[in-house]
Amino acid sequence: MSTSIDLPVLTPKDFASDQEVRWCPRCGDYSILAQVKKVLPTLGIPKENFVFVSGIGCSSRFPYYMNTYGMHSIHGRAPAIATGLKVVRPDLQVWVITGDGDALSIGGNHFMHMIRRNVNLKVILFNNQIYGLTKGQYSPTSPQGKRTKSTPYGSVDAPLTPVSVALGARASFVARSVDVDIQHLCMVLERAAHHKGTAVVEVYQDCNVFNSGAFEFASKKGEKEENCIYLEHGKPLIFGKERDKGVRLNSQNQPEIVELGKGISEDDLLFHDEKADDPTLAFLLSQMRYPDSPEPMGVFRAIDRPTYDDEVNDQVREVSEKLGPASLEEMFNSGDTWTVA
Amino acid sequence: MSAVDAETNGNFRTTEQVDAVVIRFCGDSGDGMQLVGTQFTNVSAVFGNDVSTLPDFPAEIRAPAGTLGGVSGYQLCFSSSDIYTPGDEVDTLVAMNPAALKTNLADLKRGGTLIVNADAFGKSDLSKAGYESNPLDDEDALAGYRVHKIDMTRLTRDAVADLGLSLKEADRCKNFFALGLVYWLYDRDPSTTQEWVKTKFAKRPELVKANLAALKAGSDIGYSTQAFTVHYKVPPAKLPPGKYRKITGNEAVAFGLVTAAHVSGKELFYAGYPITPASDILHELSKLKNFGVRTAQVEDEIAAITATVGASFGGAFAVTASSGPGIALKSEGIGLGVITELPMVIVNVQRGGPSTGLPTKTEQADLLMSMFGRNGECPMPIVSCSTPGDAFDAAREAMRLAVEFMTPVFLLSDGYVANGAEPWKVPNISDLKPIDFKHTREPNGKDGQYLPYLRNDRLVRPWAVPGTPGLEHRVGGLEKWDVTGNVSYDADNHQHMIETRAKKVAGIADHIPEQPLEGPESGELLVVSWGGTYGSIRTAVQRAQRAGHSVSLAHIRYLSPFPRNLGDLLKRFDKVLVPELNCGQLRLLLRAKYLVDAQGLNKMKGKPFLVSEVYDAILQHLGKA
Ligand SMILES: Cc1ncc(C[n+]2csc(CCOP(=O)(O)OP(=O)(O)O)c2C)c(N)n1
Ligand code: SF4
Numbered sequence: 001m002s003t004s005i006d007l008p009v010l011t012p013k014d015f016a017s018d019q020e021v022r023w024c025p026r027c028g029d030y031s032i033l034a035q036v037k038k039v040l041p042t043l044g045i046p047k048e049n050f051v052f053v054s055g056i057g058c059s060s061r062f063p064y065y066m067n068t069y070g071m072h073s074i075h076g077r078a079p080a081i082a083t084g085l086k087v088v089r090p091d092l093q094v095w096v097i098t099g100d101g102d103a104l105s106i107g108g109n110h111f112m113h114m115i116r117r118n119v120n121l122k123v124i125l126f127n128n129q130i131y132g133l134t135k136g137q138y139s140p141t142s143p144q145g146k147r148t149k150s151t152p153y154g155s156v157d158a159p160l161t162p163v164s165v166a167l168g169a170r171a172s173f174v175a176r177s178v179d180v181d182i183q184h185l186c187m188v189l190e191r192a193a194h195h196k197g198t199a200v201v202e203v204y205q206d207c208n209v210f211n212s213g214a215f216e217f218a219s220k221k222g223e224k225e226e227n228c229i230y231l232e233h234g235k236p237l238i239f240g241k242e243r244d245k246g247v248r249l250n251s252q253n254q255p256e257i258v259e260l261g262k263g264i265s266e267d268d269l270l271f272h273d274e275k276a277d278d279p280t281l282a283f284l285l286s287q288m289r290y291p292d293s294p295e296p297m298g299v300f301r302a303i304d305r306p307t308y309d310d311e312v313n314d315q316v317r318e319v320s321e322k323l324g325p326a327s328l329e330e331m332f333n334s335g336d337t338w339t340v341a
Numbered sequence: 342m343s344a345v346d347a348e349t350n351g352n353f354r355t356t357e358q359v360d361a362v363v364i365r366f367c368g369d370s371g372d373g374m375q376l377v378g379t380q381f382t383n384v385s386a387v388f389g390n391d392v393s394t395l396p397d398f399p400a401e402i403r404a405p406a407g408t409l410g411g412v413s414g415y416q417l418c419f420s421s422s423d424i425y426t427p428g429d430e431v432d433t434l435v436a437m438n439p440a441a442l443k444t445n446l447a448d449l450k451r452g453g454t455l456i457v458n459a460d461a462f463g464k465s466d467l468s469k470a471g472y473e474s475n476p477l478d479d480e481d482a483l484a485g486y487r488v489h490k491i492d493m494t495r496l497t498r499d500a501v502a503d504l505g506l507s508l509k510e511a512d513r514c515k516n517f518f519a520l521g522l523v524y525w526l527y528d529r530d531p532s533t534t535q536e537w538v539k540t541k542f543a544k545r546p547e548l549v550k551a552n553l554a555a556l557k558a559g560s561d562i563g564y565s566t567q568a569f570t571v572h573y574k575v576p577p578a579k580l581p582p583g584k585y586r587k588i589t590g591n592e593a594v595a596f597g598l599v600t601a602a603h604v605s606g607k608e609l610f611y612a613g614y615p616i617t618p619a620s621d622i623l624h625e626l627s628k629l630k631n632f633g634v635r636t637a638q639v640e641d642e643i644a645a646i647t648a649t650v651g652a653s654f655g656g657a658f659a660v661t662a663s664s665g666p667g668i669a670l671k672s673e674g675i676g677l678g679v680i681t682e683l684p685m686v687i688v689n690v691q692r693g694g695p696s697t698g699l700p701t702k703t704e705q706a707d708l709l710m711s712m713f714g715r716n717g718e719c720p721m722p723i724v725s726c727s728t729p730g731d732a733f734d735a736a737r738e739a740m741r742l743a744v745e746f747m748t749p750v751f752l753l754s755d756g757y758v759a760n761g762a763e764p765w766k767v768p769n770i771s772d773l774k775p776i777d778f779k780h781t782r783e784p785n786g787k788d789g790q791y792l793p794y795l796r797n798d799r800l801v802r803p804w805a806v807p808g809t810p811g812l813e814h815r816v817g818g819l820e821k822w823d824v825t826g827n828v829s830y831d832a833d834n835h836q837h838m839i840e841t842r843a844k845k846v847a848g849i850a851d852h853i854p855e856q857p858l859e860g861p862e863s864g865e866l867l868v869v870s871w872g873g874t875y876g877s878i879r880t881a882v883q884r885a886q887r888a889g890h891s892v893s894l895a896h897i898r899y900l901s902p903f904p905r906n907l908g909d910l911l912k913r914f915d916k917v918l919v920p921e922l923n924c925g926q927l928r929l930l931l932r933a934k935y936l937v938d939a940q941g942l943n944k945m946k947g948k949p950f951l952v953s954e955v956y957d958a959i960l961q962h963l964g965k966a
């Protein structure tokens with residue numbers, strides 16, 4: 001993506017469409033929309049080169065509220081649509097907007113394959129652990145036992161951890177943040193925007209109608225510091241209001257919470273390496289889930305890996321150079337021909 | 342087979358000139374029958390015969406060897422005059438094992454030539470095919486045929502004996518032995534095949550030698566065996582002058598799509614998921630990268646259609662292809678294409694259904710799915726392919742309608758057209774017209790606004806693509822306000838939009854050719870057909886016309902909308918007969934739309950019509966049977 005000098009200076013307002021935003025009052029989606037509008041003008045990309053592609057769900061209404069190119073598509077398919085678009089138009093910055101049901105239930109297949117191909121797409125997964133638009137059924141990320149309209153006696157399904165799923169599919173970039181943690185979310189979105197390859201950002205999003213308060217542990221001041229570990233590349237994993245706790249690997253190579261001092265220093269802790277080739281540590285971190293343990297937030301992994309759209313287009317270029325300019329004449333006459341006089 | 346000219350050749354052999362010959366090679370799936378059938382087709386095409394082919398293979402890659410289920414066949418007709426079908430009856434049957442003999446003998450015509458590999462008729466071979474005794478010993482059963490029992494396995498082993506091949510490798514050459522023999526019998530020049538062998542096995546010189554030796558040994562047997570008393574010549578056909586090549590339907594679809602994009606200054610995007618019999622379209626297109634073709638083998642057919650939608654939104658000429666089961670998966674995505682009014686082509690290479698059905702066999706049972714198989718009122722144009730070569734033009738037409746009318750278009754092919762081959766006259770590049778389209782660059786609204794659903798006089802909306810400053814807009818699957826494209830739940834607008842989308846597609850009738858008639862403008866019987874049945878139906882109609890019957894043919898390429906004169910044509914005949922490889926799907930549409938008492942001839946056997954089946958039905962409907 002090139003920055004041209006005479007680009008008009010854009011502001012968040014430039015990215016607002018003329019459509020009335022129709023989420024429920026106090027829905028977490030508002031905050032995510034606001035942060036995206038803040039981040040886009042900082043990227044030096046002309047407005048017309050952004051495309052937002054979404055599936056179906058409350059969150060997937062997002063493109064209508066952005067004054068960019070966009071497509072509100074069908075349930076679960078945004079990654080595939082965006083893949084087709086990005087392959088033919090590598091010049092565009094394409095964002096995928098999806099929900100926990102959209103990405104991990106009906107669209108699980110596309111989600112996985114987008115990630116393994118490493119299509120250069122920015123993905124925001126609005127995880128409210130519920131089906132919002134269909135009015136409150138449990139989702140593949142709802143905790144076991146969750147009582148919802150479709151699980152009046154509690155769900156018996158084992159949930160997925162989106163970050164683990166992404167890592168398992170060989171994600172080159174995975175991060176997690178929370179809707180109302182404005183600074184952190186902006187930081188993570190900016191990092192995703194600059195990443196080359198599929199950048200998956202899971203955002204804990206409050207659905208205050210059907211799953212209110214599900215992420216208070218990670219959003220409430222005073223609590224989140226105890227419950228979350230904010231990942232920083234190259235830094236030890238320290239958390240707690242007093243920054244007095246940390247994570248280290250025990251003899252079974254499992255993460256274990258320790259108190260600093262009392263013979264344990266920062267050097268004994270696990271140091272976060274988002275660029276590690278081996279995703280094992282990132283995966284271990286992704287498996288640390290509240291309330292069983294404090295939960296890591298931020299960028300789990302950010303590595304360089306060739307992107308699908310580049311590879312497809314490079315191959316087209318290479319083969320074209322090798323075979324020479326396209327000629328219909330040559331194509332028609334491939335194989336055996338004969339002439340009738 | 343008519344003996345036009347006979348001359349003696351040496352002291353015991355005559356050469357007969359014949360007009361057309363039907364050969365079928367059959368054997369176990371592992372016997373290489375598709376390969377020799379293709380080689381015979383190539384050699385005959387290059388010689389200048391008209392050819393028509395019918396490959397027929399099992400769905401299993403290797404069913405248990407020697408069993409009835411594992412038999413693979415390749416039938417072809419080559420001729421010195423125009424032909425449209427691979428033939429009803431077989432003149433020469435090559436059977437490589439008992440199972441092949443058992444499943445194919447009934448199609449060999451009385452007096453026809455039967456060539457069998459006698460070495461493959463051992464006890465266990467016989468029992469695998471369910472024979473209790475050796476059919477080659479049953480003189481009564483074989484009485485009406487010219488039978489040649491040849492020890493192909495032994496003779497092939499002898500021919501390659503010095504080349505150091507394993508027994509297994511040596512035995513795999515026996516298809517070339519059989520081919521050599523049939524080349525001799527029909528006076529074919531083997532050089533095209535010899536060249537092919539040299540390129541194909543370039544890395545294994547011993548296999549080049551072996552296959553060439555087997556080919557020659559087969560031919561030598563023909564020459565030296567007293568039993569082959571006749572040797573046939575089929576002179577070249579008098580096709581219109583020009584340069585020709587052999588083409589299959591799948592190749593022609595791929596060529597047509599690439600051509601449509603290329604002459605219009607566009608690059609093609611193709612997304613697909615492998616499925617028989619459509620995969621070869623993906624294979625062909627993925628070779629053509631120097632045309633800028635981007636092919637994506639994606640995770641499923643849903644991804645294929647939706648990636649196609651995405652690419653079309655980005656401004657590409659976008660295509661996906663599949664067969665029945667995959668098309669069923671695409672329904673929701675196609676609906677998205679219809680409501681967003683984006684251009685794309687969806688190719689359906691039909692096969693036997695429902696469900697997995699008969700993957701390798703042909704059928705025409707997806708017409709109603711193409712018309713109606715989506716949720717909501719979801720009209721789409723449908724174009725069909727009549728022959729392998731015709732698929733080139735049909736594919737270009739499908740792309741033209743998609744782009745000119747901003748709509749997904751179905752292109753219907755079938756297993757018979759897709760895998761069948763025929764001579765194809767290489768088109769003149771200057772005859773290939775670009776598709777008329779543009780990407781909107783300027784706002785079309787009053788105050789510099791872009792109105793994505795502001796339509797032209799054909800009700801077609803503009804195609805502005807991302808990256809165009811000032812035309813930022815959103816499309817999607819929710820109902821749109823006409824003109825602005827904003828989401829709308831308004832009752833009247835919804836009715837208006839449904840009617841508008843339908844009108845737009847119906848209006849295409851003014852931009853496609855009128856339905857041509859083959860035969861008199863009116864009369865007793867009109868035969869109406871579509872798709873890959875063209876060859877046999879046309880041949881049957883012509884035969885009936887030559888016999889003095891009052892019958893004409895309307896073979897329809899444009900199934901939605903129908904050509905504007907079709908209703909009028911139907912009225913000019915006393916009776917209408919609609920032969921189809923389904924339970925009567927076109928017939929249902931004709932009856933519904935034109936209130937015509939159309940009758941059907943319906944075959945659902947995974948096989949094309951025989952000419953005789955259609956001919957008999959014509960006579961029956963004329964009251965002449
Ligand atoms: C094919 C299909 N099946 C079902 C639906 C109904 N549906 C719409 S949104 C949705 C779930 C949305 O949940 P999620 O993706 O978590 O998004 P949220 O509304 O929570 O943001 C469902 C089941 C649909 N639109 N399409
Ligand atoms: S239902 Fe929940 S997720 Fe949907 S808009 Fe309302 S608060 Fe937001």
Ligand SMILES: [Mg+2]
Pocket residue numbers: 057099100101126127128129130131132139
């Ligand atoms: Mg949700």
